[in-house]
Amino acid sequence: MLGLCLLTMFCVVATAQAAPNPRYASIVVDVESGDILSAANADAARYPASLTKMMTLYLLFEALDEGRLSLDDELPVSAHAAAQPPSKLWVRKGGSIPVEDAILAMIVRSANDVAVVVGEALGGSEPAFAHQMTAKARELGMADTTFRNASGLPDAGQMTTARDIARLSVHLMQDFPQYYGYFARTQFVYKGKTIPGxxxxxxxxxxxxxxxxxxxxxxxxxxxxxxxHDGRRLVSVVMGGFTARSRDSHMASLLDRGFVRASLLDRGDWIAKADLFEGRGAAAARASASPTKAVGTSLAVAQGATPVEASVRDGARQASAPVDDPIRRLIAQGDAAVSPAVAQGWAVQVGAFSNRNSARLRASQAADYLASDLGQATISVTEAQGEQAVYRARVVDLQEDQARHSCRQLATQGMECVVVAGVDP
Structure with a gap:
């Protein structure tokens, strides 16, 4: 009986762990081109939490830009503002805070009390300011966003989407490049005390x-x-992480894949993302009838928009390629790791490309992801028959269970794949 109970409990726990995260959403955008490099639930309604303060900051930057405020102006602290729950700067009722400190408090500390101070200064009251925030959201193309407060504290009516937050992020950079540098701050000093971020x-x-x-x-x-990275700017949004650590790890993974995918789009090498196995020549026929960029949907705000101001890009902490850059390492492997033909058996195809080198890079990247399970995985690049050259990137010489497991593993890394049975070279 005890064993049955334990088994039941295990099944319940396992089912709960396997359930999808209902709060998750993400998007990755190339700022200059507007290309959407990846998206999941990007238009689903989500609670913004303190991402709300990005709009509070947008309206504050607008007031500064229009001369209605200066960085040295003092903003008064009301009883309502001082009473907000943490995170907060613990400003006191009847006191005041300089505009520049208010900016840093919202960005670095995510201070709810200071967000209300700013909202009341700009809108007269927090509810009135929330109406201004929503109106500005509509003006910026954030059609699915509604604000009810200045801070992001819980309110059932305060909703947004990952796509709308990406739009707001791009607007903050492009509309107010002179203030964007504040977002890079990890700490600031307030009244002699260092405030960490x-x-x-x-x-x-x-x-x-x-x-x-x-x-x-x-x-x-x-x-x-x-x-x-290398002069290319990506904006990415992740919503619904289980922990700060897992959210940050996932964001890093999305950005890694986003930079790789963006470079492939630049070269016109990414022909299709999914099933290319309708028969010989079918992929080539489809590719010749459609644009090369499979990820062709643009972020509305970026269409026709000018690139981020040079002062933003020049001030960015651009990353040089690390010594042990995995992509460079894969390229350096060259043709030595490529088998001349696909062996009989099961394979995992990870894309089809107009360029053989790009197909080899993709196959090598997949094999690198699978190295812990497969050891020295064999990759193959073969040319499909058709009017336009199309090169299939595959990991080969697999058993059926290996192929299916490998494709699931690659999917967790954001790499599209299809299991192929009985491959004939």
Missing amino acids: HNNLLDSYPGTDGLKTGYIDDSGFNVATSAV
Whole structure:
């Protein structure tokens, strides 16, 4: 009987662990081109938590830009503002805070009390300011966002989407490049005390220079991040993380894959993301009839928009390629790791490309991901028959269970794949 109970409990726990995360959403955007490099639940309603403060900051930057405020102006602290729950700066009723300290308090400390101070200064009251926030969201194209307060504290009516937060992130950089540098701050000094920040990605992911983290119980752990590698800027949003650590790890993974995918799009090598096995020549026929970029949907705000101002890009902490860059290592392996033909048996195909070298790179990247399970995985690049050259990238010489398990493993890394049976070279 005890064994049955334990088994039942195990099954319940296992089922719960296997269930999808209902709060998760993400998006990765190339800022200059507007290309969506990856997206999951990007238009699903989510609680913004302290990502709300990005809009509070947008309206504050707008007031500064229009001369309605200066960085040295003092903002008064009301009883309502001082009473906000943590995170907070513990400003006191009847006191005041300089505008520049208010900016840093919202970005670095994510201070709820200071967000209300700013909202009341700009809107007269927090509810009135929330209406201004929502109106500005509509103006910026954030059609699925509604604000009810200035801080992001729990409110059932305060909703947004990952796509809308990405739009806001891009607008903050492009509309107010003179203030964007504040988002790179990891601490600041207030009244002689050093105030540490929450955004660990600024230190842990090379090239990151902003933007903002957020958390409430209903939202999970959120973050909007911008990073620059080799002059290319990506903005990514993750919502609904289980922990800050897992959220940051997932963000790093999304950015890694985003930079790789963006480079493939630049070269026009990424022909299709999914099933290319309708028969010989079918992939080539489809590729010749459609644009090369499979990820062709653009972020609305980036269409026709100018690139991020040079002052932002030049000020970014751009990351140089690490000595042990895995992509460079894969390229250096060259043709030596490529088998001349696909062996009989099962394989995992990870893409089809117009360029043989790109197909080899993709296959090698997949094999690198699978190295812990497969050891020295065999890769293959073969040319499909058709009017246009298409090169299939595959990991080969697998048993059926290996192929299916490997494809599931690759999917967790964000790499599209299809299991192929009885492959004939």
